Amino acid sequence: LALFDHRNRSVGEGAMSMSSGGPSAPQRQPSMGRRNISRAITMRTDGYSGEEEGPIIESELVPSSLAPIVPILRAANEIEDENPRVAYLCRFTAFEKAHTMDPNSSGRGVRQFKTYLLHRLEKDEKDTQRRLASTDAKEIQRFYEHYCKKYLEEGLQTRKPDEMARYYQIASVLYDVLKTVTPDKPNSEYDQYAKGVEKEKASFSHYNILPLNISGPTQPVMEIPEIKAAVALLRKINNLPTPRPDTTNGPQGIDDGPIVRDLLDWLWQTFGFQKGNVENQKEHLILLLANIDMRGSGNVHQGERQNHMIQRDTVDHLMKKVFQNYISWCRYLHLESNIKIPHDASTQQPELLYIGLYLLIWGEASNVRFMPECLCYIFHHMARDLYDIISDRREESFDPPFRREGSDDAFLQLVIQPIYNVIHNEATMSKRGTVSHSKWRNYDDLNEYFWSKKCFKQLGWPMDPASDFFADPTKTKNDIERHDHSMSRRRMSKTNFVEVRTFLHLFRSFDRMWAFFILAFQAMVIIAWSPSGSLSAIFEPAVFRNVMTIFITAAFLNFLQATLEIVLNWKAWRSLVCSQMIRHVLKFVVAIGWLIILPVTYSSSIQNPTGLIKFFSNWIGNFQSQSIYNFAVALYMLPNIFSALFFIFLPMRRALERSNSRIVRFLLWWTQPKLYVARGMYEDTCSLLK
Structure with missing residues (x-):
């Protein structure tokens, strides 16, 4: 008790002053009889003195910042x-x-909780008596031994798994209490006993669907032949090198290392994933294999299913579905896939390792899941590390690529958290959507960073924290200069598109519709103002020549569209690649060229010109016929004719747009920018005919 008073006097004095009702403390109301304390009491324990009646559950009062003490x-x-x-x-x-x-x-509700717990300890100190020994140290030692023998050794086969899991959890807590009460006394006997308890505790861990590590009677779900075959396939870990355990900061005397039962446990030790994520994805992978295999062998007799094995086609089918986006991403960037199978592989162990690795990355990615090409970038490098490990059979052990001071969340801290911090900072910049879209990046903008090979050079692997991708958008230029001592690091801007809110988008987004309305209106006005005023007047030479002026109007509308492309993309101009800049400039120049060529050639076809038209006619020369204007119109309409043909033959257009060939991309460079998504998204021909 003296040690207790010495360690907690500062907190105790503050807590006692709050509970006794100081000048600033709220006055406590008289008790209104027996009442039940619920979770709402979390913020009302400042006036609790231990005298109120009613059951109080301390684990329900714990503030969120003190969550680790809830099991105790x-x-x-x-x-x-x-x-x-x-x-x-x-x-x-x-x-x-x-x-x-x-x-x-300083945490929310922490002082009130300490106040309540302190009063409870003072009351229990007086009311409780030792039953097994004369000192607290011997009391906890004997009770720990008694509890383990009574609840963990006796009746092991008769108790339910969830009940045994609770007993093992309490035994672990009792061992921590034992070490706290007797910090200076060696407990080698109890350390060895606790080591066995911790290993058995893993056999009664919580599960979602499949009780993979539960001791005792076998659950019915584990008797399904496809489930048993999938579990057996994952537990073939022979010929795999062993990761060297991290002994620098690990707990001493508890266990020599985690148990590796299957391929995902091996990936857990190799790349530093979280244990909960490993257990979830292990069930996920087993159920995927079992479901696909069950569909593929639906007509197998019951006798053959008892000795069932996962078919090779099942793993291949799952590989295609899981890595469909990754393979497409590699082809788009003209990269060689890092999913490589060693030549001496006699089983499908490498394929399962790659599938398990991708599922573990996805399971731990949090909000980064909304950036699928970012996950492809991460998997691309980790798959290369995995291949280097499983293909090098010269050594039986290796140093894991990810390791962070003995913790089991190295991948989360070293890979996911830096990217998540970028997402969080950009969301902070948006101020809940009140800031202009051009000043902050959303998931799509960050994901488009991985649509170019420059991410490999700028970001690297392991990812460089000094890269522009990780620049804090909330820092000013002076802050960057003060902390980084360099002005070369600046925040990455949007990649392909910056939204500018203007009514001009009504024309830019629906330019073909507006062009059709304007040109049709112009043709109808010309025909209506002809001498006959009938629709057949279009076949008259003079009227037809006047109707042909719609191409000059079309050239002007095309010039307006090219101008809007530059103006509305101006904020994203510095982030565009060089090919896109050249494309916008050339489109603008070509639009100006046609805006000059078509009026000039049309003026040459007018009989008896006057004024400015006469000047252009003399400049053209002796071409007093309409052939040169017709030739210019035909040349001007040639790209639109090809576009109309591709529009009719949609399968050809879809195949060309989805192609990653450099020649095809060069030919299509003029019509559309190079994008990874939304290529070839058109309705089929029958829908268009309807």
Whole structure:
């Protein structure tokens, strides 16, 4: 108790002053009889003195910042009736950990929670008595031994898995309490016992659908032949090198290393994924293999299913579906796929490792899942690391590519979190959508960064934290100069498109519709104002020559469209690749050329010209016929004729747009920019005819 007072006096004095009602403390209302305390009491424990009646569950009062102490308080509630003194020691350990995690009680609700727990400890210190020994150290040691023998050794086959999981969790908490109460005494006997408890505890971990690691009676779902075959296929880990364990910061005396049961456990140790993610994706992969295999072998007799094995076509089919986007991304960037199978591979172990790796990346990606090509970039490099490991059989062990101070979230911290921070900073820049879209990037803008090979050069692998991609958008230029000592690092801007809100988009987005309306209106006005005024007047030479002026109007509309392309993309101009800049400039120049050529050639066909038309006619020369204008119109309409043909033969157009050939891309460069998505998205020919 003296040690308790010495360690927690500062918090105790502040808590006592709050509970006793100081000048600024709220006045406590008289008790209104027996009441039940719910979770709402979390923010109302400042006035609790331990005298109120009613059941109080400490684990429901814990603030979110002190979540790690919840299992300790739950264990105290479980063993309260069996040994109140040990329950008091558990609460004492929880209080000490809470004070270590937040010594200044700065978190929300932390001071109120400490106040309540302190009053509870003072009350239990007086009311509880030791039952098994004369000191607290011996009390917790004997009770730990008694609890493990009673609940973990006796009746192991009769209890349910979820009940055994709860007992093992309490045993782990009791061992932590034992180490806290006896910090200076060697406990080699209990350390060895706790080592066995921790290994058995993994056999009773929580699961979603498949109880893969549960001891005891086999569950019916695990008797399905396809499930058994998929589990057996994943547990073939022979001939794989072993990752060297991290002993620099790991706990001493608990276990020598995690147990590797299958391929995903091996990937967990190799690339530093989180254990919960590994268990989820393990079930995911097993169910995928079982479902695909069950559909492929639906007519197999029951006797043959008992010795069932996953077919090779099942794994190949799953490979195609999982890596469809990755293979397409590699072809788009003209990269060689890093999914390589060693020549001496006699089983489908490498394929399952690649599938498991991609699923683990996806499972831990969080919001980065909305950037599929970013996941392709990550997988591309990690697949190369995986191939280097499984193809090098010279050494039996290797150093994992990802390792972070003994933690099991190295991949999350080193790969996902930096990208997530970029997403978070850009969302902060948007100020909940009130800022102009040109000043911040959303998921699509960040994802388009990985549509170009320049990401390999600028970002690298392992990803360079000094890259422009990770530049903080909230920093000013002076902050960057002060902290980075260089002005070469600037925030990446939008890649292909910057939204500019203007009514001019009504013409830019629907230019063909507006062009049809304007040109049709012009032709109808010319025909209506002809001498006859009938529709057949279009066949008269003079009227037809006047109708042909719609191409001059079309050239002007094309010039307006090219101008709007430059104006409305001006904010994204510096982020465009050189080929796109050249395309916009050339379109503008060509539009100006046709805007000059068509009026000049048309003026040469007019009989008895006057004024400016006479000047152009003399400049043209002796071409006093309409042939040169007709030739210019035919040349001007040639791209539109090809476009109309491709519009009719949609399969050909779809195949050309989806092609990654450099020659095809060069030929289509004038009509559309090079984009990874939305290529060849057209309705079929029958729908168009309808």
